[in-house]
Amino acid sequence: MQAFTSIARASKRSVLRSANWRTVAAYTTHVPPNVAPGQTTQSQESTKTHFGFRNVLESEKEQLVGKVFANVAEKYDIMNDAMSGGVHRLWKDHFIRSMAPGPGTKLLDVAGGTGDIAMRFLDYCKNIHNDSSASVKMIDINPHMLKVGEQRFQATPYANTNQVSFLVQNAEDLADIPDESVDVYTIAFGIRNCTHVDRVVKEAHRVLKKGGRFMCLEFSHVENPVVSKIYDFYSFDVIPALGQMIANDRESYQYLVESIRQFPTQPAFAKIIRDAGFSTVGKGWEDLTFGVAAIHSGFKI
């Protein structure tokens, strides 16, 4: 396994940047958004974007998101199971089956967090193809999340192989990833946290080889009015309370549910993917569980 010098370096930087992330996570909730999903506005002073339902300066958002994930890193996996009743596992399994990677596939898993996608990818290659030549590079802006991922891999057959490596980097600027160097690019439940969704998708297009595939698993929008009502109740009344109970952190989970509502709709995100140069098959996405989540996908032709 590749050394974690980059994580250590970034860790030090982030600690220096903010002595106590937890205290800064508090913010007003349920404020109607003035900024349209996936868009930014230009004010006289500076460009604004959204952080949950708050409008913030673009320059602030990255740090605010960093605080959320630094706060939740240790409890992230337990909370995912608690919030979704384990359904996120089924979505992720389906995501990897839809990818159906062949032997030797080079995957770049961006916003990889604690490694759910990377682990499933390697397991699929091992179990389906008996392949140990496939590899995944996990990228995340947050060294705390990546560190939890690294520890998790230590207890697997992939530890101390070059099948998995880790890098702290911003999805909007994958400076260390060469052009046309990866077969598949994945981003799961990560892109809605990025300040410029369009830049993330353009970077994906740059680093993919010709014929390569972009795949995004993300919370999305429910059209069915009955399901939508239940989902809203669950999101705003249950999830933050679970966050408080399990992770002692209501605000981070309030942000998570608000950020879902701010993400572009399925067709709007499919357009961003096509505008970045990808070709999509059909409409370009598959809804999961009534659109609570969706898989968007595009090919670099």
Ligand SMILES: C[S@@+](CC[C@H](N)C(=O)[O-])C[C@H]1O[C@@H](n2cnc3c(N)ncnc32)[C@H](O)[C@@H]1O
């Ligand atoms: C909800 S977690 C998803 C983790 C994992 N992919 C999964 O499916 O369980 C979102 C991740 O996105 C990362 N992230 C947020 N903004 C990012 C950015 N601009 N570049 C790279 N990673 C980012 C966070 O640090 C966090 O680890």
